[in-house]
Amino acid sequence: MLASAVKVFSNGQNFLRLLEGLWMTLKLSAAAVSLSLFFGFIVGLLMLSSRKTVRTSTRFYLETIRIVPVLTFLFLFYYLLSRTFKINLESVTVVLLTFTLWGTAEIADLVRGAFTSIPRHQKESGLAVGLTDLQVQLHIIAPQAARRLAPGVVNLVTRMIKTTSLVFFIGIPELVTVSQQVVEVAAYQHNRPAAFWIYGLVFLFYFIVCWPISKISKSLEKRCLY
Amino acid sequence: MELSYIVKFAPAFLKAIVLTAELAALGIAAALALGAAAAVAIYHRTPALDKLASAYVELARNTPLMIQLFFLYFGLPRAGVRLDAATCAVIGLAFLGGGYMAESIRGGLEAVGKSQIESGLCIGLTRLQLMRHVVWPQALAAAMPSLSANAIFLIKETSVFSVVALADIMYVANDLMMEGHSNETNLMMVTAYLVLIFPVSLICSWGEKKVRSAGFGG
Numbered sequence: 001m002l003a004s005a006v007k008v009f010s011n012g013q014n015f016l017r018l019l020e021g022l023w024m025t026l027k028l029s030a031a032a033v034s035l036s037l038f039f040g041f042i043v044g045l046l047m048l049s050s051r052k053t054v055r056t057s058t059r060f061y062l063e064t065i066r067i068v069p070v071l072t073f074l075f076l077f078y079y080l081l082s083r084t085f086k087i088n089l090e091s092v093t094v095v096l097l098t099f100t101l102w103g104t105a106e107i108a109d110l111v112r113g114a115f116t117s118i119p120r121h122q123k124e125s126g127l128a129v130g131l132t133d134l135q136v137q138l139h140i141i142a143p144q145a146a147r148r149l150a151p152g153v154v155n156l157v158t159r160m161i162k163t164t165s166l167v168f169f170i171g172i173p174e175l176v177t178v179s180q181q182v183v184e185v186a187a188y189q190h191n192r193p194a195a196f197w198i199y200g201l202v203f204l205f206y207f208i209v210c211w212p213i214s215k216i217s218k219s220l221e222k223r224c225l226y
Numbered sequence: 227m228e229l230s231y232i233v234k235f236a237p238a239f240l241k242a243i244v245l246t247a248e249l250a251a252l253g254i255a256a257a258l259a260l261g262a263a264a265a266v267a268i269y270h271r272t273p274a275l276d277k278l279a280s281a282y283v284e285l286a287r288n289t290p291l292m293i294q295l296f297f298l299y300f301g302l303p304r305a306g307v308r309l310d311a312a313t314c315a316v317i318g319l320a321f322l323g324g325g326y327m328a329e330s331i332r333g334g335l336e337a338v339g340k341s342q343i344e345s346g347l348c349i350g351l352t353r354l355q356l357m358r359h360v361v362w363p364q365a366l367a368a369a370m371p372s373l374s375a376n377a378i379f380l381i382k383e384t385s386v387f388s389v390v391a392l393a394d395i396m397y398v399a400n401d402l403m404m405e406g407h408s409n410e411t412n413l414m415m416v417t418a419y420l421v422l423i424f425p426v427s428l429i430c431s432w433g434e435k436k437v438r439s440a441g442f443g444g
Contacts, residue, residue, distance in 0.1 A: 067378075067427065068419050069385035071396055075415065079408045158288060165290040166386065169400075176292060183300065196304035199297040203289050210288035 014182050018198075021178030022205050028092070028174060029161045032099035036160075037153070039100060040107025047112040058108065065105035071166050074098045078170050091170045099160065106156055114149040115141065147223075154217040158210040165206075175202055231410045235402060239418045242398045247422060249312060249392070250381045253319025257380065258373075260320055261327025268328070269335045279328065286325025292386045294318045299390040311390040319380055326376045334369025335361065367437040374430030381423055395419060 047058045065073075077094050081087045089097070118141055126136035168176040179202045186194035264279035266272075298314040309317070338361050346356040366373075388397035399415040 067423050068416060069382040069396075071385040072399075072415060072419060075396070075399060075403070076412055079403055080412055083408045162288075162290040165292045168292065168389075176290075176296075179296075193304040195296075195300040196302070199293060199301040203293050203297055206289045206293060207285060211284060214284070214288055 014186075014198075017178050017182060018175065018201065018205070021173060021175040022209070024172070024174040024178075025161065025164050026209070028095060028099075028164045028167065028172070029157070031096055032103055032164070033157055033160050035096065035100040036103025036107050036156075039104040041111055043104055043108035044111025044115075047108055048115055062105045062109055065102055070098065070102050070163055071169065073102065074166055074170065091167075091172055094170065095164075095167045095172060099163070102163075103156065103160060106159075107153065110149055110152040110156070111145075113152075114145040117148055118144050151217045151221040154213060154220060158213045158217070161210055161213075162206065175205060227409055227413075228407065231407050232414060235398075235411075235414065238398050238402075239395065239414050242393055242395045243418050243422055245392065246381075246384050246387070246394045249315050249319065249387065249394075250384050250422075252316045253384075254323060254377050254380050256316065256320035257323025257327050257376075260324030261329075261331055264324060264328035265331035265335060268332050283325045283328045286322055287329070291318055291322045291383050292389055294321055295386065295390050311392050314390050315384075315387045315392055319383065322383065323376065323380045326379070327373065330369045330372040330376060331365065333372065334365035334367075337368040338364045363437075370434045370437050374427075374434060377430065378423060378427060381426060382419075395422075 043058055043061070046054050047062075049055055049058075074095070077098050078091070081089060081094070122140055122144065123136055126140045127133075131139070164174060165176045167174055168180070171177060179198050183195050183198050186198075264283055267275040267279040268283075270276075295314055295318045298309060298318055299311065302309065342360055342364065343356065346360045351360070384394060385396045387394040388400065391397075395415060395418045399411055399418075402411040402414075
């Protein structure tokens with residue numbers, strides 16, 4: 001059994017191809033996370049706005065994103081944009097669009113939560129000792145909010161990485177797509193059942209990437225409790 | 227937008243909703259059981275079992291459901307274990323969900339104050355009575371928001387079930403997409419998820435209110 005595993009991995013450039021797939025997964029995740037962070041901060045701050053219309057509309061955006069699976073949005077954009085609006089985007093663009101839309105909502109909610117969790121007296125004390133509004137925000141609220149924000153954001157990174165497995169449905173050559181190709185080739189060309197080892201290895205790949213990040217999130221969480 | 231098209235294929239989506247709901251319900255129930263068992267092992271520091279439970283939780287939380295399903299459905303038969311698609315889906319969902327539920331329940335258990343436990347022991351409760359009447363009610367109340375968030379998350383995760391050839395909502399949508407009429411299909415797909423998830427979300431917020439009364443001083 002183990003010999004068959006070695007054969008499957010050393011066959012052609014299977015192992016190398018899987019690593020390339022993993023690289024694609026990581027690139028997609030990194031791009032989606034960066035975009036989501038940027039827009040998430042903006043939307044998150046909008047959620048704290050004193051205008052009711054702004055708060056209601058951002059809230060509506062968040063709840064809509066939350067109640068429907070990401071895969072549904074992926075399908076929606078993939079087919080809706082091309083067929084109905086005749087906008088033909090590359091599938092990578094569609095993926096980034098979908099993931100950013102989803103990630104932005106998640107980060108925005110984390111930002112909102114982090115800022116509202118700072119006790120009121122922090123701001124009041126700052127003003128009382130004669131700091132200006134901007135100074136209070138910059139030196140008192142923001143640093144504390146950032147500390148509370150960190151674990152959630154890091155946790156979202158692992159969720160992003162895991163969720164990129166969905167892009168398999170629209171055929172981007174990332175880890176899942178490549179692993180399926182490898183399994184199929186092994187089955188038809190060499191009549192070799194590779195599914196067990198290949199999917200086992202891919203399982204391990206995801207774990208090796210996500211586990212340390214989860215650990216970081218946990219240790220940040222502990223450090224935030226004071 | 228063609229109404230006749232929607233009428234024609236609405237039953238297919240209805241069937242998919244029922245199938246998705248059934249699998250999700252079974253998976254979530256199993257995930258709760260598995261999660262509770264793992265949380266108990268970790269909370270009570272049961273020798274050996276707690277290490278096993280922690281390893282399981284990390285493994286379940288850090289890998290995508292799709293790969294878990296691929297492994298169960300395509301990988302395991304190579305090692306001589308053959309499961310049908312629905313069983314794979316439920317096992318996969320329970321495996322993934324168990325990790326998340328365990329974390330929530332453990333968090334709830336650890337949120338119960340030390341003074342609560344000490345007071346309970348002081349007035350002469352046995353360990354079992356203490357857990358049954360003092361710790362668990364409060365732990366569940368504390369864990370409820372994240373448990374219901376997990377339940378909704380797991381229902382959404384069912385969207386990948388089509389990879390093991392189960393006719394769930396995404397599978398039907400994908401099928402119809404090939405026929406054209408993507409607007410109508412998109413509408414039905416999104417509606418199907420709303421029909422499935424919205425009631426659960428309502429029940430969850432009702433449940434949260436209900437158990438909040440069990441919280442100490444709440």
